[in-house]
Amino acid sequence: MHGGSGTQPTRPATHVMSDNQSTQTAVAVGDGAAIPHKSDAGLFTAWRIAFFGSIILCLFLAFGRPDQYMAIFLFVPEGIVITFKVTVGAILLAIVFGMIAGLGRISANRFINGAASLYVEVIRGIPLLVQLFYIYYALGRFIKIPAILSAIIAMAFCYGAYMAEIFRAGIQSIHKGQMEAALSLGMSRRQAMREVILPQAFKIVLPPIGNEFIALLKDSSLVSILAVSDLLRRGREYASETFNYFETYTVIALIYLIMTLFFSKLISIMEEKLNDGR
Amino acid sequence: MAVSPPMIEVCGVSKFYGIFQALNDISFTVSDGEKVVIIGPSGSGKSTILRSINCLETIDSGRITVSGKDISLPQTDICKIREEVGMVFQSFNLFPHKTVLENLTLAQTVVRKRSKKEAEEIAMELLHKVNIAEKADAFPAKLSGGQQQRVAIARSLAMNPKAILFDEPTSALDPEMIGEVLDVMKTLAREGMTMVVVTHEMGFAREVGDRVIFMDHGRIVEEGTPEHFFTNPNHERAKLFLSQIL
Numbered sequence: 149m150h151g152g153s154g155t156q157p158t159r160p161a162t163h164v165m166s167d168n169q170s171t172q173t174a175v176a177v178g179d180g181a182a183i184p185h186k187s188d189a190g191l192f193t194a195w196r197i198a199f200f201g202s203i204i205l206c207l208f209l210a211f212g213r214p215d216q217y218m219a220i221f222l223f224v225p226e227g228i229v230i231t232f233k234v235t236v237g238a239i240l241l242a243i244v245f246g247m248i249a250g251l252g253r254i255s256a257n258r259f260i261n262g263a264a265s266l267y268v269e270v271i272r273g274i275p276l277l278v279q280l281f282y283i284y285y286a287l288g289r290f291i292k293i294p295a296i297l298s299a300i301i302a303m304a305f306c307y308g309a310y311m312a313e314i315f316r317a318g319i320q321s322i323h324k325g326q327m328e329a330a331l332s333l334g335m336s337r338r339q340a341m342r343e344v345i346l347p348q349a350f351k352i353v354l355p356p357i358g359n360e361f362i363a364l365l366k367d368s369s370l371v372s373i374l375a376v377s378d379l380l381r382r383g384r385e386y387a388s389e390t391f392n393y394f395e396t397y398t399v400i401a402l403i404y405l406i407m408t409l410f411f412s413k414l415i416s417i418m419e420e421k422l423n424d425g426r
Numbered sequence: 427m428a429v430s431p432p433m434i435e436v437c438g439v440s441k442f443y444g445i446f447q448a449l450n451d452i453s454f455t456v457s458d459g460e461k462v463v464i465i466g467p468s469g470s471g472k473s474t475i476l477r478s479i480n481c482l483e484t485i486d487s488g489r490i491t492v493s494g495k496d497i498s499l500p501q502t503d504i505c506k507i508r509e510e511v512g513m514v515f516q517s518f519n520l521f522p523h524k525t526v527l528e529n530l531t532l533a534q535t536v537v538r539k540r541s542k543k544e545a546e547e548i549a550m551e552l553l554h555k556v557n558i559a560e561k562a563d564a565f566p567a568k569l570s571g572g573q574q575q576r577v578a579i580a581r582s583l584a585m586n587p588k589a590i591l592f593d594e595p596t597s598a599l600d601p602e603m604i605g606e607v608l609d610v611m612k613t614l615a616r617e618g619m620t621m622v623v624v625t626h627e628m629g630f631a632r633e634v635g636d637r638v639i640f641m642d643h644g645r646i647v648e649e650g651t652p653e654h655f656f657t658n659p660n661h662e663r664a665k666l667f668l669s670q671i672l
Contacts, residue, residue, distance in 0.1 A: 328482050329519035329578075333533035333585055334509035343532060347523050 199409040202402045209399070220386060220399045227382030228403065234300055234368045234378060239361050241304030246311020251341075253316045264312065271309035277370055279306050284374050299371040307364055314360070318353035319345060351422060358415035362408050369404070379403060431494030432457045433589050433620050434479060434511075439488030441474060441644075448474045449485070450644040456589070461621045463631040463652070466641035467667060472624045473516075475641075476591050479622070480513045493588070509537060512582030516594040518574040520566035526553065526577050527562040530584045538585065545584075552580040556610050572603030576610055589620035596627055628671060632656055640664050 209217040252264025271279070283302035287293065322345050330340035372381035380400060387396040434456040441449040449471045456462050464472045477483045479490055481497055481504045490497050492507050520529050530549035534540045540548070553559040556576040558569075566574055575595055582590055592611065596604040608630050615621060615634045625631060631638055631652055638655040640648040640663075648655060648664045659665050 323517075323519075325515060325517050325519040326521065329513075329515060329521070330533075331482065332480050332508050332513035332515075333581070334505050334537040335533060336505055339536050343536060344521055348521075351523070 195409060195413065198405065199413070202406050202409070206399070206402050206406070216392065216395050217399065219390075220383075220392070220396055223386045224379060224382045224399065224403065227377055227379035228407075230296065230377055230382075231365070231368050231379040234296065234303065234371055234376065235361070235365045237300040238303035238307060238368070239357075239364055241300060242307035242311045242360070242364070243357065245304055245308025246315050249308060249312035250315025250319065253312060254319060268309045268312050271306055276303075276306050276367055277373075280370055280374065295375040296371075299374050299376045303364065303368065303371065307360060310360060311357070314353050314356045315349070318349040318356075321352055322348050354422065355415060355419045358411070358418065362411050362415070365408060365411065366404065430458070431491065433460070433493065434622065435489075435491045436475065436479070437489040437491070439475065439478065439485050439490060441471075441478065441483065441485050447644050449478070452488070452641075452644075452646055454639060454646065454649065456620060456622055458588075459618045459620055461615050461623070461634050461636045462639060463635035463637070464622065464624045464639045464641060465626070465628070465631060465667075466647075470641040471644040472641050473593050476513075476593050476622060476624050480508060480511055480591055482513075505537070509585055510588045512585060512587035512590040514575070514578050514582055514590060514592045514595050516597050518566075518571070518578045518598070520574055520578055520581070522566050525563050525565055526558070526569070529566065529577060530581050533581070534584050548584055549580070552583050553577070555583075555613075556580045557606075570603060571599045572606045575599065575603075575607045579607075579610055579614075583614075589622065590614070592621065592623040592625065594624050594626070596625065626671070628656070640667070642667070 206221075210221050211218075249264045249267055252260045253268065255261045255264070274282075280299070280302045283305060284295075284298045287298045287301065326344055326348065327337075327340055330344040331337070335343065368378060369380040372378050372384065377385070383396045383400040387393045390396070432455040436452055436454050439449055439452045440447065452471070452475055454462070464476065466472050474483055478485050479492070479497075485498065492511055495502050495507065497504065497507050520526075521532065524532060527546065527549055530552060531542065531545040534545035534548065535542060538545075550559060550562065553562055556579055558573055558576050558580070561569060561573060561577075566577070569577065579590075579595075595611070596607050599607065604627070608627060611621070611623070611630070612634055621634075623630070623635075635652045638648075638650060638652050639646055640655065640659070640661075642663050648659055648661050655664070656668065659668065
């Protein structure tokens with residue numbers, strides 16, 4: 149259960165590369181499900197086999213072996229909702245943390261730059277699971293907030309550090325002539341950042357943010373060890389009552405797989421749309 | 427009788443990149459309405475001095491004043507200086523996420539605080555002036571280099587600058603597009619705009635320039651009227667450069 153990629157302290161970072169002015173942007177992903185591109189025929193087929201295979205397998209288990217599996221499928225959906233709440237809440241908050249820290253990382257102000265860099269380095273050096281425990285119990289000690297909220301904050305705080313690097317790379321990939329042109333028109337740095345740099349950077353960082361979303365969706369299973377009834381925890385609750393460990397975790401794994409494959413497809417479509425555009 | 431300060435005054439400016447001296451004791455003035463052309467081999471510091479006037483580069487010593495205001499003093503509002511002195515870049519630097527029209531209205535609304543309607547009226551007028559009004563709703567990526575550079579000039583004009591700095595405005599263009607950009611610049615010159623132009627277009631320098639500054643290795647080697655410079659330069663370095671380029 150602790151073997152999720154997100155628990156490793158040195159998770160391969162997501163890189164944003166852009167060759168100067170052109171909108172050509174390459175995104176290399178070290179985590180999350182493999183993104184199926186049309187050009188990558190082998191992977192594309194693998195995606196289809198995995199995605200439709202898991203759906204068919206789910207249907208077969210639910211209706212072919214209803215006595216063993218139907219109850220599981222009826223018991224876990226509540227957990228899916230929680231998993232989504234945690235994932236969406238954490239990614240949105242992580243984008244906010246990431247944007248602030250990313251801007252801090254390129255700030256000329258030494259103090260701000262140092263603080264942002266420290267945040268990124270410290271967070272990336274601690275396993276996600278340890279951070280989850282730490283922030284969860286640290287928060288619990290000083291303020292009373294619902295378990296799911298502390299889980300979201302903890303996940304977002306961690307992912308914000310990775311997100312910061314994405315934003316930093318995205319902003320730095322914008323040709324410096326853009327900032328100069330904005331400044332030469334009399335804009336302040338802040339205005340240039342808001343009107344010229346960030347709108348362009350945001351387009352570049354969208355795909356890597358999508359990848360982070362998938363990675364976060366998987367890592368959200370870690371919150372099951374806190375008092376949060378996500379998909380995995382619902383499964384554990386069911387299994388510990390019925391002792392049907394194999395059947396339950398088969399279903400849990402299939403549901404995670406279908407969700408991540410679905411979203412990776414969605415992101416690849418989004419990427420294609422972005423590349424088709426100007 | 428009060429004498430108004432020169433539009434741009436560069437006084438003993440030096441700049442280093444590490445141990446490399448990019449600018450060595452550069453001094454010149456540009457008065458109101460004057461067209462000054464800076465030429466010289468690449469790496470001679472001509473773009474650096476132009477960028478320094480717009481505070482895109484910092485200088486290590488010397489003084490640059492624009493309308494009498496010293497731009498390196500902390501109390502000087504750099505943004506105000508840049509509003510008054512426009513800049514046109516070699517690589518156009520249009521904003522790719524904005525349409526041509528939005529490229530022209532952005533700074534007007536954000537910096538000059540003009541209403542959207544007023545900014546658009548001014549923008550359309552300028553787009554007509556540079557002959558590209560029909561592309562107002564296009565994105566820059568759909569335009570040719572020459573068209574992009576004309577939009578960039580219009581964008582700069584939209585701020586009603588007192589002077590415009592041109593940093594090799596035609597160097598990134600295909601030969602057949604150079605003419606259309608130079609034509610726009612000549613029109614501006616006729617209308618009395620103060621211009622400082624870094625260029626390799628000797629024909630333009632000769633036709634439009636009131637004064638030519640020849641730079642080499644971070645120094646001003648020769649300065650004079652185009653007539654004098656192109657027919658009878660004093661320095662060997664200038665003669666050599668002209669013989670190579672003409």
